[in-house]
Amino acid sequence: QKEVEQDPGPLSVPEGAIVSLNCTYSNSAFQYFMWYRQYSRKGPELLMYTYSSGNKEDGRFTAQVDKSSKYISLFIRDSQPSDSATYLCAMRRGGGADGLTFGKGTHLIIQP
Amino acid sequence: NAGVTQTPKFRILKIGQSMTLQCTQDMNHNYMYWYRQDPGMGLKLIYYSVGAGITDKGEVPNGYNVSRSTTEDFPLRLELAAPSQTSVYFCASNSRGYEQYFGPGTRLTVT
Numbered sequence: 151q152k153e154v155e156q157d158p159g160p161l162s163v164p165e166g167a168i169v170s171l172n173c174t175y176s177n178s179a180f181q182y183f184m185w186y187r188q189y190s191r192k193g194p195e196l197l198m199y200t201y202s203s204g205n206k207e208d209g210r211f212t213a214q215v216d217k218s219s220k221y222i223s224l225f226i227r228d229s230q231p232s233d234s235a236t237y238l239c240a241m242r243r244g245g246g247a248d249g250l251t252f253g254k255g256t257h258l259i260i261q262p
Numbered sequence: 263n264a265g266v267t268q269t270p271k272f273r274i275l276k277i278g279q280s281m282t283l284q285c286t287q288d289m290n291h292n293y294m295y296w297y298r299q300d301p302g303m304g305l306k307l308i309y310y311s312v313g314a315g316i317t318d319k320g321e322v323p324n325g326y327n328v329s330r331s332t333t334e335d336f337p338l339r340l341e342l343a344a345p346s347q348t349s350v351y352f353c354a355s356n357s358r359g360y361e362q363y364f365g366p367g368t369r370l371t372v373t
Contacts, residue, residue, distance in 0.1 A: 154304070156304070158302060184361075184362075186364075191367075191369075192366060192367070193266075193352055193364040193365055193366045193367050194305070194352070194364045195364070196361055196362070196363065199361055238304060238305070240304075240305075240362075247293050247310060247312040247318075249295055249297075249307035249310050249320050249321075250295075250297075250305070250307070250362060251307075252304030252305045252306075253304050254302060254303055254304045255302075255303075255304055
């Protein structure tokens with residue numbers, strides 16, 4: 151079983167829809183959870199960062215973490231064509247020097 | 263701030279050649295990382311550093327070397343390039359906080 155599982159898609163939705171992206175993981179030591187957005191041929195850009203279980207909202211984006219189920223989600227409201235990108239979940243055990251463990255990324259397409 | 267910068271943007275190497283991928287950050291971050299991303303895959307950690315003079319292996323270190331002589335710079339060295347090292351390489355950094363910032367990447371092809 152891979153440490154982090156993420157459906158690669160592609161996921162295609164119409165403009166204005168609510169998008170739900172998610173990852174599951176197997177290592178219960180993960181405590182810090184991130185979502186990165188990556189446009190084609192660009193570096194990952196941090197979107198959301200959460201610690202332990204709970205919700206965090208930033209504008210049209212909401213991140214949820216359920217540690218009991220080892221499941222994290224990213225919701226995008228009022229999706230725009232500019233949201234079309236690959237979304238990578240990432241997580242780490244502790245702070246400081248811990249490298250991130252990534253999912254494979256979900257390719258999202260927002261149709262105008 | 264320029265953030266994390268990487269050079270070159272693109273490079274084609276022949277098998278057996280060597281090269282150094284450069285990474286510089288101007289955020290005074292102690293922690294720096296090198297990842298590789300293969301097509302359709304997430305990023306995998308190659309090496310990381312917690313400060314000048316201190317480096318350690320990540321998940322996929324074979325075929326690579328690193329050094330950290332200053333806080334700002336964290337070069338990645340490929341000594342004998344192999345086709346399996348064809349990938350996109352990303353450098354990243356963070357401070358004691360947990361938000362890791364990435365550079366724009368170096369696209370490397372080994373033929």
